[in-house]
Amino acid sequence: MPGQWLDRLFRDRKIIWLLFIVNLLGTVYGYMWYGNQLQFTAETEPLWLLPFVPDSPTASLFFTLALLLLLYPPRSLTGTLTRQLIEALAVVTSVKYGIWAVGIIVAGGYQGDSITWKDWMLMISHTGMAVEALIYARFFSFRRMIPVALLWAFANDMVDYSQGVYPWLPSVLDDDLEAVQYFTMGLTLLSTAAAWLFSGRTRRPAAAKR
Numbered sequence: 001m002p003g004q005w006l007d008r009l010f011r012d013r014k015i016i017w018l019l020f021i022v023n024l025l026g027t028v029y030g031y032m033w034y035g036n037q038l039q040f041t042a043e044t045e046p047l048w049l050l051p052f053v054p055d056s057p058t059a060s061l062f063f064t065l066a067l068l069l070l071l072y073p074p075r076s077l078t079g080t081l082t083r084q085l086i087e088a089l090a091v092v093t094s095v096k097y098g099i100w101a102v103g104i105i106v107a108g109g110y111q112g113d114s115i116t117w118k119d120w121m122l123m124i125s126h127t128g129m130a131v132e133a134l135i136y137a138r139f140f141s142f143r144r145m146i147p148v149a150l151l152w153a154f155a156n157d158m159v160d161y162s163q164g165v166y167p168w169l170p171s172v173l174d175d176d177l178e179a180v181q182y183f184t185m186g187l188t189l190l191s192t193a194a195a196w197l198f199s200g201r202t203r204r205p206a207a208a209k210r
Contacts (some may be wrong), residue, residue, distance in 0.1 A: 010135055016067055023064040030057030037168055052159045055167055056101060059093035063133060066090040088145035091133045092141035092153055098130030108170030119165040137198040146195055
């Protein structure tokens with residue numbers, strides 16, 4: 001059946017390794033993309049705010065680690081719980097910031113900001129972030145950790161918009177900051193609901209097929 005064939009495809013170790021490499025490279029590029037904002041934050045704000053600056057690369061990092069743990073599942077209880085937490089953070093934040101980036105670019109373009117090839121690249125890659133997270137959610141076992149991921153995502157929203165370390169926006173959206181904040185918090189709820197709906201039931205975590 002098509003569903004079984006797709007399951008075998010996405011759980012194949014070669015496919016997972018390919019996605020791992022792509023996401024790892026994307027994560028490194030993402031942190032480089034945030035280089036100027038990280039430097040600005042380090043020079044002007046308390047250092048504890050730095051982890052809250054690069055939202056999308058951190059989401060990609062969580063997903064990259066989740067793929068690695070799918071390839072090499074931990075055997076201890078502590079390792080399993082850590083895996084479930086990483087998986088929950090990976091799915092919730094990848095869906096959230098995948099949609100967020102596309103929405104912000106489109107909103108900026110609608111208000112007159114020029115959309116370049118880099119913006120199209122970002123929209124494609126961030127759409128991929130959300131899609132792959134939803135695909136692999138069924139192979140993860142993280143439902144018990146979804147409330148923790150929700151709390152983290154909301155905490156990140158609070159820090160971003162109360163301390164001013166949200167991702168730099170197109171200048172045409174500077175006067176729409178409140179709307180962006182509500183959009184971001186709405187995506188936190190939406191991505192958490194999606195993670196719950198697409199996740200597998202609580203069970204022994206699946207391993208990659210050899």
